[in-house]
Amino acid sequence: MVRETPTAEERAKCWKSRDAYFECVRENKSSQDKEQICKKFNEQFVADCPPVWVKHFTRRQHWDKYKQEVLSKSKEPSPK
Known part of the structure; x- marks a missing residue:
């Protein structure tokens, strides 16, 4: 199976979408x-x-969201 590398225009269109x-x-x-x-x-x-x-962008988005949630929880003061 041969895949064509997306052109600069196709990549830009993808990123914009x-x-x-x-x-x-x-x-x-x-x-x-x-x-x-x-x-x-x-x-x-x-x-x-x-x-x-x-698939990659969606996984990355979920990972970034998870990281932000973990970081925000770790910055909360722990109950004494």
Whole structure:
């Protein structure tokens, strides 16, 4: 199986779609309908990026979110 390396334009388009999707998710994080609200951004993200990139960016986003939660908890003073 031969994969073509994405051109600079294709990479830029992918990154722009990725950023738009994750921005939508962040803006609607407290909404129960965030999946529905961000559906068009997700569809564009998936359409513009190679599947392995989508998987990587999504995992990275979850990891970064987890790290922030752990760091924020570790900065809280412990009960005495």
